Amino acid sequence: MTIRGNADELADRNATGERSTDDVALRTDALTKQFGPLTAIDDVSLEIHADGITSIIGPNGAGKTTLFNLLTGKYDPTDGQIRFRGERIDGKPPHEIVRDGIVRSFQITNFFDELTTIENVRLASQARYTGFKPTDFLRHHDSLEEPIADAERVLERVQLADVAQTPAANLSYGQRRHLEIAIALASDPDLLLMDEPTAGMSPEETRETVGLIEDIAADVTLVLIEHDMDIVMDISDRIAVLNEGTLLSVGGPAEIRTDERVQQAYLRGGGYD
Numbered sequence: 215m216t217i218r219g220n221a222d223e224l225a226d227r228n229a230t231g232e233r234s235t236d237d238v239a240l241r242t243d244a245l246t247k248q249f250g251p252l253t254a255i256d257d258v259s260l261e262i263h264a265d266g267i268t269s270i271i272g273p274n275g276a277g278k279t280t281l282f283n284l285l286t287g288k289y290d291p292t293d294g295q296i297r298f299r300g301e302r303i304d305g306k307p308p309h310e311i312v313r314d315g316i317v318r319s320f321q322i323t324n325f326f327d328e329l330t331t332i333e334n335v336r337l338a339s340q341a342r343y344t345g346f347k348p349t350d351f352l353r354h355h356d357s358l359e360e361p362i363a364d365a366e367r368v369l370e371r372v373q374l375a376d377v378a379q380t381p382a383a384n385l386s387y388g389q390r391r392h393l394e395i396a397i398a399l400a401s402d403p404d405l406l407l408m409d410e411p412t413a414g415m416s417p418e419e420t421r422e423t424v425g426l427i428e429d430i431a432a433d434v435t436l437v438l439i440e441h442d443m444d445i446v447m448d449i450s451d452r453i454a455v456l457n458e459g460t461l462l463s464v465g466g467p468a469e470i471r472t473d474e475r476v477q478q479a480y481l482r483g484g485g486y487d
């Protein structure tokens with residue numbers, strides 16, 4: 215898949231039926247992660263559909279972050295399997311999983327404050343063309359043309375084009391969060407994992423970011439960890455509820471909202487952040 219920001223192209227892509235609603239992008243089978251005596255993810259079998267937005271919710275300590283860490287290769291499963299587009303990815307190192315198309319947008323990204331917005335995105339895009347070897351950065355300037363063009367497209371998409379030449383240090387909080395998303399998009403993901411994308415944002419920034427997330431979901435499979443239930447119910451096509459490491463329920467917003475087991479779990483768990 216290539217980076218695209220054009221609505222017509224996105225519509226074409228959907229019209230060709232490249233992804234149907236039943237396509238499973240990623241699945242876990244009996245996925246389990248233990249930390250000593252604690253089972254943080256317990257026998258979780260979950261399908262993430264290629265289309266739309268899946269939110270992972272659950273009370274504090276339910277295992278949401280651990281699940282992300284398993285999907286990105288940060289942790290190896292204790293047991294079980296993970297398949298992305300049918301291929302086993304469990305046990306692969308994180309950089310191979312990124313190359314396969316699964317990218318995570320971090321809450322705190324290690325971008326370079328002294329570099330401009332576009333330079334930060336260009337570096338992320340460049341890695342896709344040249345790899346991660348230090349000597350890659352010594353290549354002739356010509357080889358930067360595609361990464362720069364990609365970075366410009368991505369910045370347009372995340373509404374940061376007008377601050378492309380601004381040092382990252384001078385961006386507002388909301389702009390920095392969008393830069394994190396831009397850096398993730400620069401890797402041209404097929405599946406993007408987003409960890410609390412609106413945390414700490416003003417209502418205005420939240421509205422903009424929700425719009426951006428919906429735009430990205432038109433051509434990237436999105437999986438969110440989100441604590442704000444209004445956003446979860448509004449934005450999600452499917453919701454997977456974790457509780458004490460187990461998968462409690464999966465369904466659409468209407469089903470999850472009225473699921474008694476989910477309500478019980480939140481009451482027992484004392485709510486969320």
Ligand SMILES: Nc1ncnc2c1ncn2[C@@H]1O[C@H](COP(=O)(O)OP(=O)(O)OP(=O)(O)O)[C@@H](O)[C@H]1O
Nearest residue numbers: 249252254272273274275276277278279280281487
């Ligand atoms: N590296 C680790 N070593 C030991 N225990 C861990 C580790 N990572 C997570 N845990 C434990 O696993 C359980 C699940 O934690 P996790 O962070 O995945 O939950 P979460 O649903 O993301 O919670 P929160 O909403 O509070 O971020 C918790 O009991 C946590 O203490």
